[in-house]
Amino acid sequence: MTSYRTSFIFLIPLLVASGLSGCGTTVERLEVDEVRDLSGEWNDTDSRLVSEEMIDDVLSRAWLRESRASRGQRPAVIVGEVRNLSHEHINTNTFVADMERALINSGEVEFVASSVERQEIREERADQELHAREDTRKEMGQELGADFMLKGTINTIVDQSGKQAIKYYQVDLTLISLADNRKVWVGQKKVKKLVKRGALRL
Amino acid sequence: MRASGVNDLKKRPWSPRKALILDVSFIAAIVVAISGCATYSGSFGDIEAYLIQDQPQQALAELEQRRRFSRDEVLYLLNRAMLLRMDGAYGDSNEALEGAKKLIEKREAFSITEQTTSLVVNEALRSFIGEDFERALIHLYAALNYLQLGQPFEARVEALQVDVLLRRLEDKNSKNPRVYTEDALCRYISAMIFEELGEWSDAMIAYRKAYEAYTKYAKSYGTGIPIFLHADLLRLSSRQGLREEFKRYEQEFPETVWLSVEELQNVGELVFILHGGLAPIKRSHETRVIDPGSGRLISIALPSYEVRPNPIARVRVTVAGRSENAVVVEDVSAIARQTLEVAMPAITARAIGRTVIKDQLARRAAKENGALSGFIVNLAGALTEVADTRSWVTLPSNIYMARIPLQPGDYTVRVDVIDVRGHRLKQFEFENVNINRRQKTYVEKHWLSPAV
Secondary structure, three states, rough: HHHHHHHHHHHHHHHHHHHOHHHHHOOOOOOOOOOOOOOOOOOHHHHHHHHHHHHHHHHHHHHHHHHHHHHOOOEEEEEEEEEEOOOOHHHHHHHHHHHHHHHHHOOOOEEEEHHHHHHHHHHHHHHHHHHHHHHHOOOOOOOOOEEEEEEEEEEEEEEEOOOEEEEEEEEEEEEEOOOOEEEEEEEEEEEEEEOOOEEEEO | OOOOHHHHHHHOOOOOOHHHHHHHHHHHHHHHHHHHHHHHHHHHHHHHHHOOOOHHHHHHHHEEEEEOOHHHHHHHHHHHHHHHHHHHOOOHHHHHHHHHHHHHHOOOOOOOOHHHHHOOOOOOOOOOOOOOHHHHHHHHHHHHHHHHHOOOOHHHHHHHHHHHHHHOOOHHOOOOOOOOOHHHHHHHHHHHHHOOOHHHHHHHHHHHHHHHHHHHHHHHHHHOHHHHHHHHHHHHHHOOOOHHHHHHHHHHOOOOOOOOOHHOOOEEEEEEEEEEEEOEEEEEEEEEOOOOOOEEEEEEEEEEEEEEOOOEEEEEEEEEEEEEEEEEEEEEEHHHHHHHHHEEEEEEHHHHHHHHHHHHHHHHHHHHHOHHHHHHHHHHHHHOOOOOOOHHHOOEEEEEEEEEEEEEEEEEEEEEEEEOOOOOEEEEHHHHHHHHOOOEEEEEEEOOOOOO
């Protein structure tokens, strides 16, 4: 009798290890602002928090008022590169897009298409030269030149010991005047996480 | 078998016949469960044959067709990533490597069921998470893939990740000098990435770490310090104004000809990397003896590396009328062998422990249910005793590198692979290799000699 028991003790982990405990895929829909950290890596919540904070900051600073006062019109901004200098493969496009949307919708600034987008539009304009009706054709050389470029970096410091790691992210965004290279606004957002990796699993 | 009376039958819910059926099903379950891992390294021949014929697509198709267990998923992803990059699918290769990284992180946690199983059945039933050196090489290949894709900042992420991993290994294993805790080539590629991005300080630190690691490699694995590292150390220490360090390198490498940062920025650079041969493959060596006292079968299985011969003695790169030898920058075979050597005492101890446990189970089965039951449990234990032969078998045996500064332009690069007798084993020609000012152009080739 005991040997069957020992046999089954033997067998149970084997069956589990053989993947018999596997389950089907389940999907649960979440609110986009719900915080759910899975791996401890940079995620949608970090992206959203950074963009929200940066937008509030950039729209409340003196550069905007001064620029409008000196030019008499809304400043034109272009998004440059946000460099990922972190330990993770972070997609910076999401919070750059969030910032772009909030800035355009605020009505306080004009936004110029990025260099990749401009290239595509120029190709379309060149195509119009050949194929579009004259009264609908858009002329070359009428683009709006940007006054400021938004650039930035994401940096991280990782401190780890055993199964624990502290991840410190710092996002720096800078608005630079294209006329004279002046930095007119610097935004910074820090995110700090303590990530504990599981010591045990089934 | 013990005679049983009516009372005995009442006490025991299962008859000896049922017991026999259960034991037989138990063996069947175990044999089915381990059938994949028992022959893992043995069944790799077809994939190897395609690689020798330089047909990575067919090798990949073969890999995809193979039945695989959830516990071997990391291994599958690593081999998939390697075959994809051999085929030039660098983006897909990185997708597989990222998948492997995530899975390793999850499976690093101690698994109660897997540990119990490996304690009583065999170690091949644990989830494969790779040896430390294999995990560092994931970052190396991911970085090389990003460099091939023209994404130096993503390659930089891999350089930072491998630094985190190597620091962790250093903290964990600092006591035994034979334990792998540092990877010279990972440090060296990291330094090249930082330098190309103009991050001089990080580049200097990484070159320095590469130098320290290669010094250790020379003793541990017989890999010399690459000649171009001398030039890198002189260039960067000079650029950073590290006078004492620069003087020290000048004394250490008096004959090194080197270009300053400014001179190197006026030209481009060809970085040729040959991934030669295949890393050694693990085999299971089983010893089965019958204990004369009890008549029980005692089985013990241990892994050992079977070295796959790598006939490459020299790799000569010729471009624009200039020839340079590519040097060994990573001897993966030597690292793998030493890693197993270091792990062998623990593997042997666990195997002996497992034999004792299996013998105890057979003894109890015989005592409580008769000799036939004991024999069946004993046989099951012996049959399931196989060594864990899993390893990242598509890794190369050696990695060779040449760095050649060139004026911007398009070039044809010729590579001759030469054996010890000076005979040419293979010649490759890469046409229209574009060299740009201030940039490194990476040209890579995986090559297996038909003699493997």
